[in-house]
Amino acid sequence: MAKILILYYSSYGHVDALAQAIADGAREAGGDVTIGRVPETAPQAVVEASGFSSNDDHPVIEPDQLADYDAIIVGSPTRFGRLSSQMASFWDRTGGLWMNGALVGKVGASFTSTASQHGGQETTQYSILSNLLHHGMTIVGLDYGFSGQLSNDAVIGGSPYGASTIAGGDGSRQPHEIDLAGAQYLGGKVARIAAKLAA
Template identity: 40%
Template sequence: MSEPYVLVLFYSRNGSTREMARQIARGVEQAGLEARLRTVPAVSSECEAVAPAIPEEGALYASLDDLKHCSALALGSPTRFGNMAAPLKYFIDGTSNLWLTGALVGKPGAVFTSTSSLHGGQESTLLSMLLPLLHHGMLVTGLPYSESALLDTRGGGTPYGASHHTGSDGKRPLDEHEIALCRALGKRLATTALQLEKGRG
């Protein structure tokens, strides 16, 4: 049996969601678990897949096995009209076999997003991303208000999951509160996964 890991699965167009994924992974590792960063290929209306089989740089593309064998999942996407981006939705729509076999039942899951405008649909995107996790029987892990950054943030951050306000040009870096909340989410996922693993042992 492989060592437990948290799958940090994301789609990122301009790098902001990817940076959030890295910060979440850091939180996972600080809590003592491996973080496995994975992404998904872009899609288009002309043809479903527009990317090579292996990305030229950055995280590898996720496989269903990455998802099946994870101990916990952090799912991230930029906001697209208050919803997750099509490439991530396309990947999630292909997980029916995992649903049929109950592969993700009882595993902790969390979500994260980035938007160019402060009120650009962060919360609706996070809530919509939680729906497939609930259908898979996952245990939703949000951010409690015991995280002081949630009360102090002037950018992203919600109880539904980590978020980031990129600014209209998409180049605003994560601020200290957004970083703290990403890491807190990663730690929370990893800690919950470890507690569940101990309970099964």
């Protein structure tokens, strides 16, 4: 059974919702799943004024814990077309793991949310995946075996680079059922590949 970490940062719950759908897919595929979040780095006054909310059911993960997993699926909201500062700060602290090659050969994947359809989902996923590639991880994307991402009948996320959703400018739009299905598909795919590589 592959050990899978779903590591995310979420300001308003959209990336959190995708993380839980990914976990469902990974568990259905036989994965031993942990959902964890990175530390909040914004000042408390900003967190309160902006209405950020964190899911305290998910523990805060520290970089040295990453080596314990066979796969790491990383999620971050988009900030000006790239990953959030909270997630970037976390990966900036993984130099020791990189020096030791601790993540080489592990499976990695990405997920994100943006305010609008063209808010930088793919560039954010590239910025997530570049960290994983530098660590020598094997990247898994959201392939077109998940045909839902080809739909033009609704405003949806999803790309070959990973699962995603659209939050709306005020954060009020919730993930579409197609977005959640894509996240679940991605989780299952990662779990199956990680199990094969760990065998």
